[in-house]
Amino acid sequence: MYKDISPLELAIQFHGHICPGLLMGVRAAELAMEQLNLKRDQDEDVVAIVETDSCGVDALQSILGCTFGKGNLIFRDYGKTVYTIIDRSSNRALRIAQMKRASMGAAGQRYRELKERNDLNQNEQAELEQVRQELFQYITTCPYEELFAWNEVETELPPRASIHKTLTCGKCGEGVMEPRAIKTVEGILCQPCFDLAR
Ligand SMILES: [Zn+2]
């Protein structure tokens, strides 16, 4: 991880824009680091199990170093803003659940009201920008308790990413990871070729 840039900056660069969801993810990542005593160069030991695929996950990827490519980001498609952060070195796991519509104060409410409309006049546009700033300020500074409920949990550690043999698909000739190769009477096929052959 880059240590000379703040977690917030890192997350914004990675995600490509700043939004409330990303900021909530930044707070969740910081909460996890604080509770589990994680160091910023420890990312190989950290695993994140995420139950949503929205903006906040990009904050976890960039700040905690839990990424799809490294295999230490596990996506469970439950549609819940819940993150379980596991530290392999200490064997501890923290489950962080974002509160349903964490109220985010008056700014949050007004932000949602204005966001839902698409007929804003100039004054309202300016107001939206204003409450957006207030909301960002609120999310980045309020106590964690206003955003999340968290507790330590027992979690089975997922196995470390393993390297598989590459086989060759008999139809397209491209390589395919052994556990994904399909053995048919006509030989080895990759999934897309197998689907086409049916
Ligand atoms: Zn976003």
Ligand SMILES: [Zn+2]
């Ligand atoms: Zn193929």
